[in-house]
Amino acid sequence: xPDRRFVIHALSALGATLAxxxxxxxxxxxxxxxxxxxxxxxxxxxxxxxxxxxxxxQPLFQQQLGQPVIVDNLGGAGGTLGVARAVQQPADGHTxxxxxxxxxxxxxxxxxxxxxxxxxxxxxAQFGKVPYVLCCRADLPQxxxxxxxxxxxxxxxxxxxxxxxxxxxIHLISLSFERASGLPLTHVPFRGVxxxxxxxxAGQLDLAFLPLAGSMVATMELGRMRPLGxxxxxxxxxxxxxxxxxxxxxxFERFEFDAWGGLFVRRDTPAPxxxxxxxxxxxxxxxxxxxxxxxxxxxxxNPVLSLADAQAFYxxxxxxxxxxxxxxxxxxxx
Numbered sequence: 001x002p003d004r005r006f007v008i009h010a011l012s013a014l015g016a017t018l019a020x021x022x023x024x025x026x027x028x029x030x031x032x033x034x035x036x037x038x039x040x041x042x043x044x045x046x047x048x049x050x051x052x053x054x055x056x057x058q059p060l061f062q063q064q065l066g067q068p069v070i071v072d073n074l075g076g077a078g079g080t081l082g083v084a085r086a087v088q089q090p091a092d093g094h095t096x097x098x099x100x101x102x103x104x105x106x107x108x109x110x111x112x113x114x115x116x117x118x119x120x121x122x123x124x125a126q127f128g129k130v131p132y133v134l135c136c137r138a139d140l141p142q143x144x145x146x147x148x149x150x151x152x153x154x155x156x157x158x159x160x161x162x163x164x165x166x167x168x169x170i171h172l173i174s175l176s177f178e179r180a181s182g183l184p185l186t187h188v189p190f191r192g193v194x195x196x197x198x199x200x201x202a203g204q205l206d207l208a209f210l211p212l213a214g215s216m217v218a219t220m221e222l223g224r225m226r227p228l229g230x231x232x233x234x235x236x237x238x239x240x241x242x243x244x245x246x247x248x249x250x251x252f253e254r255f256e257f258d259a260w261g262g263l264f265v266r267r268d269t270p271a272p273x274x275x276x277x278x279x280x281x282x283x284x285x286x287x288x289x290x291x292x293x294x295x296x297x298x299x300x301x302n303p304v305l306s307l308a309d310a311q312a313f314y315x316x317x318x319x320x321x322x323x324x325x326x327x328x329x330x331x332x333x334x
Contacts, residue, residue: 043081048194049213058071080107083097083104122314129259132209133220136148182251231244
């Protein structure tokens with residue numbers, strides 16, 4: 001009769017031999033990242049703030065990963081086409097999304113055709129916050145915010161104000177401004193910030209809230225459009241001579257809005273991959289040139305959030321913007 005310990009040992013060895021060919025590739029797949037090129041999906045056209053930061057991060061990430069990093073712009077439908085494309089990709093970390101509250105939090109609640117939800121994605125990094133500037137066309141007769149508010153009740157053709165899609169954050173800020181100012185406004189949708197700026201500078205649009213980022217300061221200083229105030233509690237170091245909206249008129253006390261961008265992946269991405277991708281951001285904010293560029297655009301990348309804190313921040317912001325959206329039921333789908 002064979003020894004019992006011998007039989008158990010033999011069966012264990014046989015099981016390991018049979019399982020080995022199946023288990024090894026799975027273990028290797030978990031251990032190796034990246035295995036191919038990584039795509040950074042930008043759901044807005046080239047030239048948008050999200051595109052600018054993606055292109056600054058691209059060489060830094062590529063150097064750290066040892067694989068090509070490709071910036072892919074897919075604009076349209078208020079940023080939802082690019083998000084939908086990213087959500088449809090495998091949850092393996094090879095597709096990153098550069099996102100904002102508009103397409104991640106607001107659009108799924110305002111556009112019936114959108115099939116993804118805010119919590120389908122998880123935040124890896126938060127890029128900092130920038131305020132918005134209320135700008136008007138350079139030849140608008142009203143020179144100040146007070147002059148603009150004084151138009152209320154006078155009748156005549158309503159002024160036009162741009163946004164980047166129904167239910168977008170800029171749309172909600174514009175609705176908030178219309179309510180606070182008492183001005184009747186015609187809301188005009190655009191495919192993104194760059195074409196909206198172009199129409200404003202060309203005099204085809206009266207007003208727009210634009211993020212204080214990128215080339216905004218230079219454009220305002222050249223006089224191609226006129227700033228009327230900033231949506232922040234205090235002036236920005238990037239453009240300190242620009243007063244807050246609250247300073248321009250008492251109706252805008254606590255009229256405070258900001259924009260943030262972040263790096264996202266699908267929620268079901270393996271934890272080791274999330275941690276590796278988060279380390280890419282930690283490496284980026286140690287790069288002096290990158291940090292200097294971020295500050296030059298009006299965004300302050302510090303403090304740097306841990307992975308857990310970034311995820312918690314996204315949950316809080318989702319609740320914040322959902323509450324704002326509910327203040328304007330007309331922006332919701334009927």
